[in-house]
Amino acid sequence: MTDPTSATPCDLTVVIVDDHSIFRSGLRSELDPALHVLGEAATVDEAITVVVATQPRVVLLDVHLPGGTGGGGAEVIHAAAPLAPSTLFLALSVSDAADDVVTVIRAGARGYITKSASGAEVSDAARRVAGGDAVFSPRLAGFVLDAFGAVAGEIAATTDELDRLSAREQEVMRLIARGYAYKEVATALFISPKTVETHVSAVLRKLQLSSRHELTAWATARKLL
Structure with a gap:
């Protein structure tokens, strides 16, 4: 059996989560053939079920999804990650809003790229995430650095007060x-x-x-x- 934590370009398994079937089909056809798509989902609930059932190495996850309690991609990560411990999440969204980026990264996504990326770029990003890298579209990286720098400062200030x-x-x-x-x-x-x-x-x-x-x-x- 293949170790899901040691994915190589020829054995990388993925699940595509997006509420638009046309986008899912288009992305699937453009991904590197070496990436094996184990399943697709269109809603929060479907995504949780598919991810837990198939245990992919990487989930290509839209940020805004119907279903669940309204938490979108972040809700999928919170619910599925404990039940799929070897699975990593790569946000793939049309949105480049700072709030969306920060919310899904705080939930546990290992990267965030926009849907303007090509199939080759998404394939490369999935491989890099599987290999342990954090991957962001260039203009989004600043949001993450700013947000987590602020969080680190808040934690330090709270710790000082509690001391x-x-x-x-x-x-x-x-x-x-x-x-x-x-x-x-x-x-x-x-x-x-x-x-x-x-x-x-x-x-x-x-x-x-x-x-x-x-x-x-x-x-x-x-x-x-």
């Missing part, structure tokens, strides 16, 4: 931000309500916040809940 709090203060902070009452926090952490109040005061002071409502907004914005 100001003790482990117990962080536990109290999360429960209070989720809407727990002081007595409920005290029960959950086996401490007194007075101790909870002391911790909350310390958290607000260290984070320079003025109320538990601001604390909830602060924690929500940093995805700490």
Whole structure:
């Protein structure tokens, strides 16, 4: 049996996901014959089923797809990737909008190219992704660098803020931000309500916040809940 993680130009398996049958047919006919198309899908639900059933090395994935809960290509990745651990996803879309690029890359796609690419270019991109590279159409790479540079900065800033709090203060902070009452926090952490109040005061002071409502907004914005 061929090891799906060691694909070569002669054994690379792919699935094409796009809601336009004419595009799927055209792309299939233009791909390098050495790329073996195991299946096609037109919706989020169909894509998840086909990817899990066939376990391709690379999925050529449109960003905007009908079905599912409306998450498009990103939803396909979130649902299928855990069940197809050797499969990689290459976004292939008419859209070159920064939001679309960032959303699907954050979901786990290993590259993003536009539909203006030729069959030969798509074939080459699929091989490169299978080989471990990240592949982007030239003008899209900047979106990814900018977005993930900003994310890295946000993570670093949040880490710095959390470092100001003790482990117990962080536990109290999360429960209070989720809407727990002081007595409920005290029960959950086996401490007194007075101790909870002391911790909350310390958290607000260290984070320079003025109320538990601001604390909830602060924690929500940093995805700490």
